[in-house]
Amino acid sequence: MKSILKYFYCLSILLVTAACSSDDRIEIDEEKPTISVAYDGGFPQGCALLTKGETYNFRAMVTDNDELAAYSIDIHHNFDHHTHDDQDADCDLEPIKQSENPFIFVENYTIEEGLTSYEFNISVTIPDDIDSGDYHCAFSVTDVTGWQSRTSIDIKIIE
Numbered sequence: 321m322k323s324i325l326k327y328f329y330c331l332s333i334l335l336v337t338a339a340c341s342s343d344d345r346i347e348i349d350e351e352k353p354t355i356s357v358a359y360d361g362g363f364p365q366g367c368a369l370l371t372k373g374e375t376y377n378f379r380a381m382v383t384d385n386d387e388l389a390a391y392s393i394d395i396h397h398n399f400d401h402h403t404h405d406d407q408d409a410d411c412d413l414e415p416i417k418q419s420e421n422p423f424i425f426v427e428n429y430t431i432e433e434g435l436t437s438y439e440f441n442i443s444v445t446i447p448d449d450i451d452s453g454d455y456h457c458a459f460s461v462t463d464v465t466g467w468q469s470r471t472s473i474d475i476k477i478i479e
Contacts, residue, residue: 349465353384355391357459357473361439364457367411368475372452375445380471382461383437390430391461393442395475397422398454404472411474413454423450423477452477 357365357380370376382391399417423446431438458472 349386349463349467351385352467352469353382353388353461353463355380355382355459355461355469355471357381357471364473364475366473368473370446370455370475370477372446372450372477372479373448375443378442378444378457378459379439380459381437381439382431384461384463384467386436387433387464388431388435388438389462389464390428391438391440391459392428393425393444394456394458394460395423395425395444396456396458397424397451398456398474399451401454404456404458404470406471411454411476417453419451421449421451423447423455446477450477452479 357363359381361379362381363377363379364370378393380391382388397419398413399419399422401413401416425444427442429440429442453476455475455477456472457475458470460468460470462468
């Protein structure tokens with residue numbers, strides 16, 4: 321009986337050792353994707369003035385060390401003077417006001433598989449019948465492992 325127990329004990333140690341000594345290493349992505357409008361053609365830049373009824377191409381460059389998955393654009397009012405984490409520009413803000421008919425544009429898009437850099441270019445028409453004033457344009461990008469980066473830009477919609 322002792323020899324059978326020794327055999328199972330040795331076999332168990334051998335199996336545990338073999339299972340733990342694999343050369344298959346899983347690399348964990350610890351790097352967030354990047355998003356930038358700070359280049360020629362990036363739009364909008366901080367404090368940009370957008371006119372009602374006009375169409376604009378919102379453009380940003382997104383990159384990732386591994387692979388990109390998706391991006392989004394979110395345009396919303398800033399009539400209450402809220403801020404986002406990464407805003408750089410200090411724009412002149414109008415007085416705080418209540419919204420009556422604010423412009424809201426939120427869209428999500430996927431990125432073709434296998435890309436590590438991509439410039440998106442989204443055409444947006446600013447409606448004539450919305451409230452003018454202070455707005456934010458927020459971009460976000462997500463990579464295939466789920467890391468996300470965001471940036472937000474102060475803009476103003478005018479008559």
